[in-house]
Amino acid sequence: MSLIRACFLLSTDSLLCCRMYAPLFCVCLAAVSFVAADVVDDCKINSERVSASEQAVLNRLAPLKHKRFETTFKNGTESYTYTFAVCGTVLNGTKSTNEGLVQNKTQNGEITVIGRINDTRVINGTDWILLIYKSGEKYDKHCVKEPRKAMVMISCNKKSLAEGFTIVSEERDRMDECFYLFEMDSSVACPPDESHLSVGSILLIVFAVLIGLYIIGGFLYQRFVVGAKGMEQFPNITFWKELGNLVADGCDFVCRSQPRSSETAYRGVGDDQLGEEPEERDDHLLPM
Secondary structure (H helix, E strand, O other), X not given: OHHHHHHHHOOXXXXXXXXXXXXXXXXXXXXXXXXXXXXXXXXXXXXXXXXXXXXXXXXXXXXXXXXXXXXXXXXXXXXEXXXXXOOOOOOOHHHOOOEEEEEEEXXXXXXXXXXXXXXXXXXXXXXXXXXXXXXXXXXXXXXXXXXXXXXXXXXXXXXXXXXXXXXXXXXXXXOOOOEEEEEEEEHHHXXXXXXXXXXXXXXXXXXXXXXXXXXXXXXXXXHHHHOOOHHHHOOOHHHHHHHHHHHHHHHHHHHOOOOOOOOXXXXXXXXXXXOOOOOOOOHHHOOO
């Protein structure tokens, strides 16, 4: 893992990487380049060491990387436009200062940076992600002139990649820890769909597929290779006929409550057990 992390940190200078670690490191660098599209590294978490869980949450935002969202807010006669970029800068050129969310006053075009991507925090729950941009421009009068802070609550919506970016409120009537609160919906905040197939269902599907391949393959072999016709095209028809007869005999033996023909029970031959024999008439033998 340390080698992969080194590749990631030094990926901007591939020539230096290859000189230091030769072919093995170059292979690692290629692997990092392959997954770079799914890694969000523009948002910098302001801590000595980024945890794996925080980086994983940032990586979930990769489909929204550098996308811009706008919303307008009116307060009396004043109107403001807020522009938000996910792990990307809003302004371009020399004016860009790592701003991730800015406020534009409509009347005079005054731009105020609310939060920057180089001071980011991220928190997630079951179906939401809270993205926090800190180190914005300082308040003039409110909140003891502390830097502004933007908090964007991204809620789960499986039907859309991103929509509904709006401002909820600005909490500036506090002594400290003031913030702007925004919200939006996105499918990136949704938990991954879990498979609803049980192990038994998967085994049944595999078994059905194997049976289908056996019947179709055997039929084609019997027809085009052996040249069989009619029922003889069914694979191993003789075996299945015999198996059917055996199964029928076994079912007949197990399931019948009485045998088909009842045998005469054995008895002794004592005189007391002999019944009266029918009288034989021989009148027809007498002469007429």
